[in-house]
Amino acid sequence: MRHLTAVFLLVLAALPDRAGVDRALDAHILPGFARFAVAAGALGEAARADCRASTLHAPFHAAFDAWMAVGDIRLGPSETGALSVAFWPDPRGFTRRALAGLIAARDPVARDPATFATVSIAARGLFALEMLIHDPEFARYDQGDYSCTLARAITADLAAQAQALERGWREEFAPLLRNAGSPGNATFLTPAEAMRALYTQVIASLEFTAGQRLGRPLGSFERPRPRLAEAWRSGRSLRNALLASESAHALATALADTPLPRSDAALARVREAAAAITDPAFQDITDPVARLRLEILQQAVRALKSAIEAEIGSRLGLTAGFNAQDGD
Amino acid sequence: MTTRRAFLASLAAIGAAAAPPLSWAAAGSPTHLAAARDIDGRFALYGIEAGGAVTFRVDLPARGHAGAAHPDRAEAIVFARRPGRFALVLDCARGRVLQRLAPPPGRHFNGHGTFAADGALLFTSEQVSETSEGRVGVWDVAAGYRRAGEFSTHGIGPHELCLMPDGATLVVANGGIATDPADRRKLNIDSMRPNLAYLGLTGRLEERVELDDALHRNSIRHLAVRGDGLVAFAMQWQGAPEEAPPLLGLHRRGAPPLLAEPPLPELLAMRGYAGSVAFAAGGEEVAITSPRGGRLQRFAPDGTFLGALARADICGLAAGASGLLATDGLGGVIAIAGGKARPLARHGAAWDNHLVPLPACRPPRA
Numbered sequence: 016m017r018h019l020t021a022v023f024l025l026v027l028a029a030l031p032d033r034a035g036v037d038r039a040l041d042a043h044i045l046p047g048f049a050r051f052a053v054a055a056g057a058l059g060e061a062a063r064a065d066c067r068a069s070t071l072h073a074p075f076h077a078a079f080d081a082w083m084a085v086g087d088i089r090l091g092p093s094e095t096g097a098l099s100v101a102f103w104p105d106p107r108g109f110t111r112r113a114l115a116g117l118i119a120a121r122d123p124v125a126r127d128p129a130t131f132a133t134v135s136i137a138a139r140g141l142f143a144l145e146m147l148i149h150d151p152e153f154a155r156y157d158q159g160d161y162s163c164t165l166a167r168a169i170t171a172d173l174a175a176q177a178q179a180l181e182r183g184w185r186e187e188f189a190p191l192l193r194n195a196g197s198p199g200n201a202t203f204l205t206p207a208e209a210m211r212a213l214y215t216q217v218i219a220s221l222e223f224t225a226g227q228r229l230g231r232p233l234g235s236f237e238r239p240r241p242r243l244a245e246a247w248r249s250g251r252s253l254r255n256a257l258l259a260s261e262s263a264h265a266l267a268t269a270l271a272d273t274p275l276p277r278s279d280a281a282l283a284r285v286r287e288a289a290a291a292i293t294d295p296a297f298q299d300i301t302d303p304v305a306r307l308r309l310e311i312l313q314q315a316v317r318a319l320k321s322a323i324e325a326e327i328g329s330r331l332g333l334t335a336g337f338n339a340q341d342g343d
Numbered sequence: 344m345t346t347r348r349a350f351l352a353s354l355a356a357i358g359a360a361a362a363p364p365l366s367w368a369a370a371g372s373p374t375h376l377a378a379a380r381d382i383d384g385r386f387a388l389y390g391i392e393a394g395g396a397v398t399f400r401v402d403l404p405a406r407g408h409a410g411a412a413h414p415d416r417a418e419a420i421v422f423a424r425r426p427g428r429f430a431l432v433l434d435c436a437r438g439r440v441l442q443r444l445a446p447p448p449g450r451h452f453n454g455h456g457t458f459a460a461d462g463a464l465l466f467t468s469e470q471v472s473e474t475s476e477g478r479v480g481v482w483d484v485a486a487g488y489r490r491a492g493e494f495s496t497h498g499i500g501p502h503e504l505c506l507m508p509d510g511a512t513l514v515v516a517n518g519g520i521a522t523d524p525a526d527r528r529k530l531n532i533d534s535m536r537p538n539l540a541y542l543g544l545t546g547r548l549e550e551r552v553e554l555d556d557a558l559h560r561n562s563i564r565h566l567a568v569r570g571d572g573l574v575a576f577a578m579q580w581q582g583a584p585e586e587a588p589p590l591l592g593l594h595r596r597g598a599p600p601l602l603a604e605p606p607l608p609e610l611l612a613m614r615g616y617a618g619s620v621a622f623a624a625g626g627e628e629v630a631i632t633s634p635r636g637g638r639l640q641r642f643a644p645d646g647t648f649l650g651a652l653a654r655a656d657i658c659g660l661a662a663g664a665s666g667l668l669a670t671d672g673l674g675g676v677i678a679i680a681g682g683k684a685r686p687l688a689r690h691g692a693a694w695d696n697h698l699v700p701l702p703a704c705r706p707p708r709a
Contacts, residue, residue: 094653095606136607208655
């Protein structure tokens with residue numbers, strides 16, 4: 016009898032984890048990938064109709080917006096699949112080199128959407144398209160030019176990737192997360208592990224936004240690096256930072272079974288700090304006042320992370336990995 | 344049936360008035376050893392059997408890193424984390440610490456060691472604290488783990504060392520990183536020069552392998568040896584992770600090293616860090632783990648990428664009964680065979696970096 020009670024208590028303890036994982040999948044992740052697949056499909060359609068740069072700007076932004084809801088998740092199909100959708104940061108300029116190489120060679124790979132998936136991931140996805148349709152070196156192409164064909168190939172490949180991610184999450188990885196602890200599930204041995212995996216994505220996303228999206232352009236006070244901002248060519252740097260923070264907060268909210276007043280307030284401060292920034296591409300941060308505003312946004316993102324850690328992480332007893340933190 | 348004479352002889356053999364050494368069967372016939380932190384925060388060394396169950400547990404005074412298992416006696420050496428001020432000789436059958444080994448003055452242990460094939464000598468990976476120059480410490484087991492000498496590893500900051508299948512050669516991963524003796528701070532990232540060194544058991548340099556200049560920041564840290572002498576080495580990149588260098592190398596004496604290159608997204612998913620390397624039991628594949636990427640990658644012995652599996656905080660890795668056995672910081676023990684992962688157990692302990700097969704570094708079949 017005591018044994019049965021213990022088993023029952025264990026099941027009860029696992030309930031919030033299972034419910035949180037279900038909510039995160041049903042309210043945030045799966046709809047997010049479905050919306051991204053629709054937006055990427057629309058972008059592909061637009062390019063088929065007219066592949067010139069200016070006509071692709073609007074559907075490009077719509078697809079990137081949709082991506083930001085789920086783009087920082089690096090689990091399951093996204094673990095390796097996200098990189099060919101969003102290859103950034105790119106400190107060695109792989110994307111520029113890869114695009115220039117394809118164009119100089121008029122590489123026939125762009126004429127076949129199926130084989131385009133085999134090119135370097137630096138020449139695929141949102142950042143390759145961003146450079147192709149926003150960078151003055153590339154964007155002045157016309158209908159019939161090789162670059163127009165390349166835009167069609169990148170967008171068709173992106174649509175296919177978005178579909179594959181949506182399907183992979185819905186058919187394979189979501190069931191793996193929901194069935195944590197079932198025999199044969201070697202990825203998640205308990206529901207708490209599935210919860211932990213999703214929670215880790217929230218924290219990693221906010222760390223990425225503060226450290227990379229904002230930290231890279233901030234550089235040092237002596238040497239700000241505006242050209243290292245994410246998606247500055249399309250003027251999305253601020254928008255990406257804000258959307259990523261909102262998505263992290265939304266995923267955290269779905270995971271939690273209680274209200275998160277501190278995290279809600281912290282997100283409001285992120286929005287305020289973002290509203291104070293004038294250049295959405297962060298190209299003005301050589302000016303000390305603009306730089307300070309970006310630093311304030313960075314602090315606000317870090318404060319959001321701390322609030323979520325306090326409200327969810329500590330309560331679940333979740334801390335960083337034992338070995339991942341060690342390093343030897 | 345132990346006679347009085349045999350009993351006294353065995354006492355004399357270990358040169359101490361301790362209980363006679365017992366075989367591994369007396370420790371529950373574990374197949375692997377692993378250090379861990381228990382849920383209550385205590386540290387311990389565990390014996391694990393092929394099915395994933397725990398066969399013994401011995402308290403440790405501090406966090407362990409890796410260990411070495413005596414080939415016959417149920418004795419294990421557990422090394423402290425770097426900078427290692429001590430190593431413990433454990434009686435795994437009786438669950439107690441037999442002896443505490445301290446490095447000589449001015450040296451510290453670097454987390455790994457291995458026994459000679461007959462168990463008569465213990466070799467420990469060490470460095471000169473002041474300069475990080477590598478040393479192999481030699482310990483006489485029969486004389487109660489008396490320090491018997493040392494020789495150079497021919498590199499800076501050695502980490503893992505293994506006995507080659509010939510029983511007459513050691514292979515040492517000279518990580519190349521000079522560290523501050525007090526706080527492990529890395530001092531020479533711009534000029535580091537890791538190597539793989541093959542040494543005779545008295546220290547003669549037989550062969551030394553370096554990678555290309557472009558990879559001089561790729562610290563060679565962990566090793567696995569196959570029965571035919573093929574050495575797998577795992578690396579930790581000291582540059583930006585997005586530069587995504589290969590993390591697994593394969594080397595055969597006298598030949599140039601071969602670097603295993605998985606597709607770029609796979610490389611990036613490892614976050615520039617491999618924590619353990621092992622050949623599968625049949626020697627037909629080799630794998631590395633990244634706790635930072637929560638990922639295990641499998642390769643053919645010719646470096647061809649075979650596949651990956653995801654598991655949070657995975658690090659400990661060794662040949663299993665068949666295939667591979669892996670442990671992680673969430674307490675999981677996972678068997679991997681034919682590319683399929685199967686959970687064996689989940690314990691209330693965060694498994695530490697390494698899973699040590701018995702006896703340590705025993706080469707799987709070729």
